[in-house]
Amino acid sequence: MENELPISRRFFKVMVPGFHAKLTIPPAFCLKLKGEKSEKGTLKHGKGTWNVEIGRSKNGVMWFDKGWEQFVQNYNLKIGDFAVFEHLGNMNFSVSLLDSTGCDKKFLMLEDGKQQVPSQVKSPECRIEKRKPEGDVLIHQYVKGSSEFTARIKEYNVRKRSPYLHIPTEFCHSNALLQNTTITLIGPSGISCPVSLRICPGGKTLYVIMTTGWRDFFSSNKLKVGDVCIFQIDRTNSDSKSITMNVRVM
16 A cells, blocks of 8 residues: 655745735644644744744634734735745744745845845846936835835925825835824934824825824924935834834935
């Protein structure tokens, strides 16, 4: 009689709408984990290890719960990306990440060696979103999939009456900002400024702007017309309900 094939320890998931909050383990794979009673687990990718809580339903379905959002944000997972999970035992998983083309996601290690972020180099998905309402002056610059964008301050950004700042729409989609009504900005002054986000419909396009609180931010950091600001999401101090962005002024 032929030997039985070993039980598979792997499963894959495609990121679909709603994946940011939790990720359900396929029911067929859950059956293979019946003996696993741990309520906590880990997700390992590269040199990073992330703690997650394991949710369970009465009918045996399991999912990655608290901690999953941080994993998603750190690796900038987006709808259409793939994740291959290999169970190492005791609800610990090794994770391989692929983009929507089925190729490995590209990453760069920051100089401090503590965090990985999607590469902006040699990626077929990279493109620049620019708005040039005034000659060839760059207003916004954004690399697809990045956790930062650049904006040059214009007169309407710092005017006395109803100042505001546009955020690149694709940046908001990629970083789940549309789920938030406020964010916190921290600039060179070190002062934390809560800023309201407003979503403005414009035909087939949504425009997102910073409104209430933006004046406090540019005043406390003495921003002026012509300044170039780099807005970067602080992954260590952000979650699905609260986004913090560090701002550098060039």
